[in-house]
Amino acid sequence: MKSHLALMFLYAACTAAFFALLWRDERRERVRMFLIIFCSLFLGAIAIGWAMYGWAR
Amino acid sequence: MKRRALVAMALAVLAPGAGHFYLGRRARALAFFLIVGTMFATGLSIDGTLYTVAGSGGQILPRLAALASMGSGLLYFAGLFFGSGGSIWSATYEYGRTFTLTAGLMNLLLILDCWDLANGALATEPVDAQEKESSASRDAEIPATEPARPFDEPGEPPA
Numbered sequence: 001m002k003s004h005l006a007l008m009f010l011y012a013a014c015t016a017a018f019f020a021l022l023w024r025d026e027r028r029e030r031v032r033m034f035l036i037i038f039c040s041l042f043l044g045a046i047a048i049g050w051a052m053y054g055w056a057r
Numbered sequence: 058m059k060r061r062a063l064v065a066m067a068l069a070v071l072a073p074g075a076g077h078f079y080l081g082r083r084a085r086a087l088a089f090f091l092i093v094g095t096m097f098a099t100g101l102s103i104d105g106t107l108y109t110v111a112g113s114g115g116q117i118l119p120r121l122a123a124l125a126s127m128g129s130g131l132l133y134f135a136g137l138f139f140g141s142g143g144s145i146w147s148a149t150y151e152y153g154r155t156f157t158l159t160a161g162l163m164n165l166l167l168i169l170d171c172w173d174l175a176n177g178a179l180a181t182e183p184v185d186a187q188e189k190e191s192s193a194s195r196d197a198e199i200p201a202t203e204p205a206r207p208f209d210e211p212g213e214p215p216a
Contacts, residue, residue, distance in 0.1 A: 001099075001102070001103060001149075002103070002148060002149055004148075004149075004152070007099075007103065007149065007152050007156075010095075010099060011096075011152075011155070011156065011159070014092050014095060014096050015159070017088070017092055018089070018092045018093075018163055021085055021088055021089065021092075022166065022167075022170060
């Protein structure tokens with residue numbers, strides 16, 4: 001697996017699942033925590049990368 | 058210091074999730090093992106390597122990274138023993154190192170979580186269940202002000 005996007009997706013999913021399980025006890029709270037961390041890591045990285053691409057030109 | 062906490066922490070050092078399994082949280086232990094194991098195996102499979110103290114060159118940050126990677130416990134030493142086989146020329150070399158480093162840090166957090174769980178520092182039940190239990194015990198503590206009377210007991214007839 002050499003795709004950077006796929007690796008970033010896997011990293012974000014594993015990290016989000018880990019902290020959701022570690023920090024929350026209820027299912028609804030876990031799902032919410034998972035989505036917050038996953039979106040922060042995955043979508044946040046894409047957004048920051050997009051912004052950096054604009055500055056680099 | 059509780060013996061139970063020390064045993065759980067020692068097991069957590071040996072394998073990710075083993076401490077939680079010992080403390081009775083088996084589903085969560087399996088999930089932690091899969092997550093940390095996936096991170097570690099993915100890191101090595103994409104040409105990543107493991108940080109080592111010997112390879113740190115005397116610098117503080119690589120030494121700290123080596124200590125963090127050692128948090129994976131037996132996985133780390135098995136990886137060293139069998140040879141991680143990473144290549145610095147690979148495009149995913151740094152990704153792999155980040156994956157293995159993160160797996161070690163995750164397991165260090167699991168070790169600390171075992172300590173908290175074994176010493177009762179964390180809630181062991183969902184919040185709803187705790188609230189129900191506390192309200193039930195609060196109701197049981199309220200003394201009855203009047204003795205109970207039968208519902209259909211006839212009163213004294215008026216004179």
